Amino acid sequence: MPDLDLISFADALEATATGKRHLLLGNGFSMALDAKKFSYQSLFEHADFASLSPHVREAFDALSTTDFERVMRRLHDAAKLIDVYQGADSELAASVRSDYAGLRDVLAKTLAGNHPERPGDVPLSAYRACREFLSKFASGKIFTLNYDLLLYWTRMQDDPKLPTVNLDDGFREDDPEDAWVVWDSTLAPSQTVYYLHGALHLVDAGHEVQKLTWSRTRLALVDQIRAAMDEDPPKFPLFVAEDSGENKRARIIHSGYLHKGFRSLNSVGGAIFTYGVSFGSSDDHIVDAIARGKVSDLWVGIHGGPGGAAHQRFTTLATEIQETRRDHHPKRPLRVHAFDTSTASPWGN
Numbered sequence: 001m002p003d004l005d006l007i008s009f010a011d012a013l014e015a016t017a018t019g020k021r022h023l024l025l026g027n028g029f030s031m032a033l034d035a036k037k038f039s040y041q042s043l044f045e046h047a048d049f050a051s052l053s054p055h056v057r058e059a060f061d062a063l064s065t066t067d068f069e070r071v072m073r074r075l076h077d078a079a080k081l082i083d084v085y086q087g088a089d090s091e092l093a094a095s096v097r098s099d100y101a102g103l104r105d106v107l108a109k110t111l112a113g114n115h116p117e118r119p120g121d122v123p124l125s126a127y128r129a130c131r132e133f134l135s136k137f138a139s140g141k142i143f144t145l146n147y148d149l150l151l152y153w154t155r156m157q158d159d160p161k162l163p164t165v166n167l168d169d170g171f172r173e174d175d176p177e178d179a180w181v182v183w184d185s186t187l188a189p190s191q192t193v194y195y196l197h198g199a200l201h202l203v204d205a206g207h208e209v210q211k212l213t214w215s216r217t218r219l220a221l222v223d224q225i226r227a228a229m230d231e232d233p234p235k236f237p238l239f240v241a242e243d244s245g246e247n248k249r250a251r252i253i254h255s256g257y258l259h260k261g262f263r264s265l266n267s268v269g270g271a272i273f274t275y276g277v278s279f280g281s282s283d284d285h286i287v288d289a290i291a292r293g294k295v296s297d298l299w300v301g302i303h304g305g306p307g308g309a310a311h312q313r314f315t316t317l318a319t320e321i322q323e324t325r326r327d328h329h330p331k332r333p334l335r336v337h338a339f340d341t342s343t344a345s346p347w348g349n
Helices: 009-015 027-031 040-046 054-062 068-086 091-114 124-135 150-156 185-190 221-229 245-253 256-267 281-291 309-328
Strands: 021-025 142-144 180-183 193-195 198-204 209-212 237-239 271-275 297-302 335-340
Touching: 009 335, 040 068, 040 091, 054 068, 054 091, 068 091, 068 281, 091 198, 091 221, 091 237, 124 150, 142 256, 185 256, 193 198, 193 256, 198 221, 209 221, 245 256, 245 281, 256 281, 281 309, 297 309, 309 335
Parallel strands: 021 142, 021 271, 142 193, 271 297, 297 335
Antiparallel strands: 180 209, 198 209, 198 237
């Protein structure tokens, strides 16, 4: 059984002072800034289900949840079962699959609609605290599961009083006349930031991945994102919102940009810290990438203090992660630790 006694973030940093540190961010990172904006409950309350069948909204009630991914997972599974009982050409199965796809688009629109409007909506003091937090991982790479713009906004702040952090996302100018920049896979060695599930400001243009920017258009990113989704046909963000870890992995593999980030997570060494990652069933592909990877130490940020639900849940999962590592790399053990997220304060609040 791994030793998951909670220690402070400062003590965890001291314990890893001599090696590389990497960071994996989840939704708790965004919620630490504004829980009202970035919680599942908030997304559900602001979602417009009018374009879908009435059964979708009822599905949330039936499952007693406000979690989009949980409902999507159940719709996906339901369609497969209907195929078994009614045949692959069932109209009901087709209707359920249509609602599944539609709910994914509603989630994208809700995220964009519920997002803070402008970078200035975040106080400079919060950016300063976040830069300071991210600077602890200057020797490694930063991975995020979040779709929002907070990490990008933090990177783009140019106040000279802010701590300097290398947040290279791998996007470069292609055509100076374009309103976007493109991801250049040849610059992979210099890339330090990976959006593992895509992001609102990234667009899959088929032959390339584009990043919307303010500097090219002088239009706020949130406005650009909303306008793109209102086009005919709509342009949706590069977005991994599949229902399970297995389906997320399949979606990632079919995108050169996303797959590069996933392979990087699998290949980094040293220690990796997580902040705001719940490690639910939809994160199985992330857990597996770490377990089968090369990091020697996994430091998990636990919300709720010692003995809480998150602490107890991850104590069990930690054993499974270590067993997976032993099965695949018996000579490369994985040490698992925990720190209290209340001692980290990435936004200074």
